[in-house]
Amino acid sequence: MNVTELFYMSGRRAADLAVAVEAAVRDGRLQPGERLPTVRTVAAELEVSPATVAAAYRELGRRGLAVGAGRSGTSVSPRPPLHASVRPRLRPGLRDLAQGQPDRELLPDWSRALATLPRRSLLYGAPMVDPELADLARDRLRADGLDATHLTVVSGAVDGIERILGAHLRPGDGVAVEDPIYPPIIDLLRAMSLRSLAVRVDSRGMLADDLDGALRRGARAVVMTPRSQNPFGGALDDLRRTELRRVLARHPEALVVEDDHAEAVGGGSVVGVSLPDAPAWAVVRSVSKTLGPDLRLAVICGDEGTVARVEGRLSVGAGWVSHLLQRLVISLWSRPGLDLLLAHAADIYRQRREGLLEALETRGIAAHGATGFNVWVPVEAEAPVLDALADAGYAALPGERFRIATGPAIRITCAGLDPVEAEAVADAVAAAGRPGSSRLT
Numbered sequence: 001m002n003v004t005e006l007f008y009m010s011g012r013r014a015a016d017l018a019v020a021v022e023a024a025v026r027d028g029r030l031q032p033g034e035r036l037p038t039v040r041t042v043a044a045e046l047e048v049s050p051a052t053v054a055a056a057y058r059e060l061g062r063r064g065l066a067v068g069a070g071r072s073g074t075s076v077s078p079r080p081p082l083h084a085s086v087r088p089r090l091r092p093g094l095r096d097l098a099q100g101q102p103d104r105e106l107l108p109d110w111s112r113a114l115a116t117l118p119r120r121s122l123l124y125g126a127p128m129v130d131p132e133l134a135d136l137a138r139d140r141l142r143a144d145g146l147d148a149t150h151l152t153v154v155s156g157a158v159d160g161i162e163r164i165l166g167a168h169l170r171p172g173d174g175v176a177v178e179d180p181i182y183p184p185i186i187d188l189l190r191a192m193s194l195r196s197l198a199v200r201v202d203s204r205g206m207l208a209d210d211l212d213g214a215l216r217r218g219a220r221a222v223v224m225t226p227r228s229q230n231p232f233g234g235a236l237d238d239l240r241r242t243e244l245r246r247v248l249a250r251h252p253e254a255l256v257v258e259d260d261h262a263e264a265v266g267g268g269s270v271v272g273v274s275l276p277d278a279p280a281w282a283v284v285r286s287v288s289k290t291l292g293p294d295l296r297l298a299v300i301c302g303d304e305g306t307v308a309r310v311e312g313r314l315s316v317g318a319g320w321v322s323h324l325l326q327r328l329v330i331s332l333w334s335r336p337g338l339d340l341l342l343a344h345a346a347d348i349y350r351q352r353r354e355g356l357l358e359a360l361e362t363r364g365i366a367a368h369g370a371t372g373f374n375v376w377v378p379v380e381a382e383a384p385v386l387d388a389l390a391d392a393g394y395a396a397l398p399g400e401r402f403r404i405a406t407g408p409a410i411r412i413t414c415a416g417l418d419p420v421e422a423e424a425v426a427d428a429v430a431a432a433g434r435p436g437s438s439r440l441t
Helices: 014-027 039-046 050-062 111-115 131-142 157-168 183-191 208-216 238-249 304-315 323-333 338-362 382-391 419-431
Strands: 066-068 074-076 151-154 174-179 195-202 219-224 255-259 281-286 298-302 374-378 409-413
Touching: 014 050, 039 050, 050 066, 050 074, 111 323, 131 151, 131 281, 131 298, 131 323, 151 157, 151 304, 157 183, 157 219, 157 255, 157 281, 157 298, 157 304, 174 183, 174 208, 183 195, 195 208, 195 219, 208 219, 208 238, 281 304, 298 304, 338 374, 338 419, 382 409, 382 419
Parallel strands: 174 195, 174 219, 219 255, 255 281
Antiparallel strands: 066 074, 151 298, 281 298, 374 409
């Protein structure tokens, strides 16, 4: 396809070309990761100046739609921030081990909670955070040793992370992130024109020396997952938290954001990496994995300035998170026996995760998943293993969605995987390593 057919421009400005490229990505004429035509090629075929094309490509990069690779040119981002690219498309008929979902059967029943919702809407002028929700949230946060003096409510974990970063950073700033990482975080940083600085992880979370290196290279913020790290499954222990705090003490100006997206239901117990007197920090705790993804609610606790900035920005936009959602969370958090239900869910998730890890280990396959809902399996090549799983009736995700500099791997969601299925999944992964297929590492 030539450039004229690829880009349907309605004008001749850089903004018009950027819109045309975006449309091509959205419509599927350009695929994630595909290389864009060179500046000179586009300029010649569309009869515009090279400066116009270069400006359009810069704008696409600023918005996270394109990435530059020096002499290799410019490519469509691996996960451009467009609706069509957010969720992977699964082959019909495959068992879904790709989406990272909690088990619906392990989430609390909402029927009684829904019956307690108010019959009439609140009007303008109500407090941004329901006082009862704030009290319950403080109890839960303080139980994990967090300072919950200052808190607010946002629409989910990624929304909270975006608002926190936006309150402190400017385009071009560097952010230290986990590698491998939850893909929407990378998408978010690209869309905010922030630079990602990779920090390796192991079963105990971020590596302290790597974090120190990223901060020395100019990272102004750190985004980390204290437990149930997605996709690797790492979880902080007290020793690793101490090591990270020593690093952060040498960089007191760094903003620290912790994404506690699964609370304790995915395993792990250590939260709160920021030093007690840190000038800028926040912990974002979502209810998606404990109460249900459709609630779209997360609580942020942090230093007074950060929480105030987040609330200030929220007040001039959405205004507040629906009090219907807040009242629903209050009802669910107040439910007798909820902690027992969540402890039971955590135990089931642990059994399923460990079942898959054991099944893989008995076949000589090393994998990672100390906590969380997923297992990370390093491989020599991702496609053959995914094909073998698909042949066996299962869909998993390629590691390229999550990797920055780490090697190939696949992510298997095991939150709903019973022991019998774990054996079949492990057989399929092992089959890809037999003669005639790419050998697993």
